[in-house]
Amino acid sequence: MALPxxxxxxxxxxxxxxxxxxxxxYNGIVTPNRREELSDMITEHGTMLPKSVLHAxxxxxxxxxxxxxxxxxxxxxxxxxxxRILTLQRWGEFSKTWSFSDKDxxxxxxxxxxxxxxxxxxxxxxxLQYTIPDRKQFHYAKVPTWDxxxxxxxxxxxxxxxxxxxxxxxxxxxNRMRELNQFNKVVLQKFTSRQAYTFVKGHYIPMILxxxxxxxxxxxxxxxxxxxxxxxxxxxFLIDEEEFEVTPAVSRVVTLxxxxxxxxxxxxxxxxxxxxxxxxxxxxxxxxxxYLIKVDLSIIRSSNVLNYAIYINGALVxxxxxxxxxxxxxxxxxxxxxxxxxxxxxxxTIVR
Amino acid sequence: xxxxxxxxxxxxxxxxxDFSLEQDIGMEWLHGDMHFTMVLFRVDxxxxxxxxxxxxxxxxxxxxxxxxxxxxxxxxxxxxxxxYASGLVNQMEPGNMTIxxxxxxxxxxxxxxxxxxxxxYPETETTMRYYVVANDxxxxxxxxxxxxxxxxxxxxxxxxxxxxxxFKGI
Numbered sequence: 001m002a003l004p005x006x007x008x009x010x011x012x013x014x015x016x017x018x019x020x021x022x023x024x025x026y027n028g029i030v031t032p033n034r035r036e037e038l039s040d041m042i043t044e045h046g047t048m049l050p051k052s053v054l055h056a057x058x059x060x061x062x063x064x065x066x067x068x069x070x071x072x073x074x075x076x077x078x079x080x081x082x083x084r085i086l087t088l089q090r091w092g093e094f095s096k097t098w099s100f101s102d103k104d105x106x107x108x109x110x111x112x113x114x115x116x117x118x119x120x121x122x123x124x125x126x127x128l129q130y131t132i133p134d135r136k137q138f139h140y141a142k143v144p145t146w147d148x149x150x151x152x153x154x155x156x157x158x159x160x161x162x163x164x165x166x167x168x169x170x171x172x173x174x175n176r177m178r179e180l181n182q183f184n185k186v187v188l189q190k191f192t193s194r195q196a197y198t199f200v201k202g203h204y205i206p207m208i209l210x211x212x213x214x215x216x217x218x219x220x221x222x223x224x225x226x227x228x229x230x231x232x233x234x235x236x237f238l239i240d241e242e243e244f245e246v247t248p249a250v251s252r253v254v255t256l257x258x259x260x261x262x263x264x265x266x267x268x269x270x271x272x273x274x275x276x277x278x279x280x281x282x283x284x285x286x287x288x289x290x291y292l293i294k295v296d297l298s299i300i301r302s303s304n305v306l307n308y309a310i311y312i313n314g315a316l317v318x319x320x321x322x323x324x325x326x327x328x329x330x331x332x333x334x335x336x337x338x339x340x341x342x343x344x345x346x347x348x349t350i351v352r
Numbered sequence: 353x354x355x356x357x358x359x360x361x362x363x364x365x366x367x368x369x370d371f372s373l374e375q376d377i378g379m380e381w382l383h384g385d386m387h388f389t390m391v392l393f394r395v396d397x398x399x400x401x402x403x404x405x406x407x408x409x410x411x412x413x414x415x416x417x418x419x420x421x422x423x424x425x426x427x428x429x430x431x432x433x434x435x436y437a438s439g440l441v442n443q444m445e446p447g448n449m450t451i452x453x454x455x456x457x458x459x460x461x462x463x464x465x466x467x468x469x470x471x472x473y474p475e476t477e478t479t480m481r482y483y484v485v486a487n488d489x490x491x492x493x494x495x496x497x498x499x500x501x502x503x504x505x506x507x508x509x510x511x512x513x514x515x516x517x518x519f520k521g522i
């Protein structure tokens with residue numbers, strides 16, 4: 001009987017990475033460096049959790065983008081930007097425009113203003129998909145904890161960010177074509193690849209240029225001025241720290257037990273060694289040490305020593321010498337060859 | 353010199369002497385009693401520094417002939433409360449200015465008011481408003497600008513406000 005034609009003849013049984021075609025990407029095991037960098041930016045100067053990104057933060061991001069990335073100068077003078085999202089409160093306009101307004105308190109030409117459409121729509125980035133119901137919380141990080149006694153982990157969980165689309169109208173008002181051209185050039189250069197990014201609390205938020213419109217007033221007898229409108233769609237998301245959840249995970253208690261085995265039938269002997277060394281000069285015949293514990297001294301090895309004497313606190317003692325805490329032991333030797341170095345090694349048996 | 357054609361309209365009860373008399377009376381009232389004085393800045397289109405492509409001048413690049421004081425009947429419209437951005441960024445500026453000036457007065461001064469010239473109107477002792485001529489009223493063929501249909505004797509000039517970003521004056 002012939003084998004079915006669709007059977008595989010060769011099967012690679014060597015395990016490969018999840019994204020083998022992308023060697024520096026996420027392999028399912030090790031987080032790529034770039035993702036770690038982004039994560040660090042998100043949590044910089046704060047807790048291990050991301051900071052809230054709400055409507056006001058996105059608005060601020062747009063203002064920063066217009067002020068910094070769409071900065072335009074004509075004849076060496078910067079076209080000022082009204083650095084605020086204007087709202088219904090009338091005096092707020094003046095408070096932000098007084099620095100470049102004329103004696104009638106009108107904003108001097110040229111200027112750029114950012115107007116946000118009040119309605120914020122459900123987001124289109126990523127594509128509008130309703131995949132996760134009921135604000136389910138997801139693992140964000142495991143954070144080690146230590147309260148002095150217990151070592152453990154807290155599990156930080158956050159829900160899926162809420163994608164939002166916000167429409168902004170960037171309006172330039174001026175009365176010279178040169179100013180219009182310059183601003184237009186800057187905007188179109190910025191959006192050459194359709195989208196640009198602003199930076200909000202560690203997140204790169206994309207925006208796209210939706211349309212360019214003209215609202216110039218070129219009436220026959222009215223005051224004339226150019227006004228153009230660049231409509232941007234900011235594709236952001238909302239992260240609300242009120243929804244974050246921190247739950248304790250595994251904790252471990254380290255218990256240290258100690259004690260003496262005085263009642264034990266087997267009394268283990270603990271001993272150490274100390275080497276008293278003497279230099280190669282003929283006069284190097286003494287060496288001393290102060291002890292902190294109670295020990296019995298007995299010589300176990302020596303080199304180039306003809307004879308020796310042990311003094312404890314200046315008193316000559318015989319071997320094995322019992323040394324109390326804070327006693328100073330002085331060893332005086334006679335070398336066999338005075339011009340060679342010498343040493344004596346004592347065994348120190350700890351007395352309990 | 354071009355050929356002159358005598359005006360014989362309504363000649364039975366109105367002639368050039370009457371025209372001159374009426375005109376002088378009007379000018380005496382307007383210049384002597386009303387005495388609305390303005391300053392005309394005629395743009396020197398030859399010396400002004402203009403952009404090669406757009407013909408635009410910066411505020412410091414506009415050159416003008418020596419300013420000339422003149423008198424006219426002035427009417428300034430109410431200021432309009434407008435906004436630049438759909439209700440935001442308030443714009444409250446003077447309305448258009450309409451002036452009626454005697455043609456003879458301009459001839460005596462030896463000046464002409466052209467489209468794009470600037471007119472300074474001293475609103476207070478310390479505030480000079482500048483307007484740009486949007487309609488120089490050069491065509492006076494209508495009956496309104498004539499004295500009973502005899503001959504035109506004044507021009508109506510419409511001006512719109514300009515701020516200091518466009519023209520600073522003196």
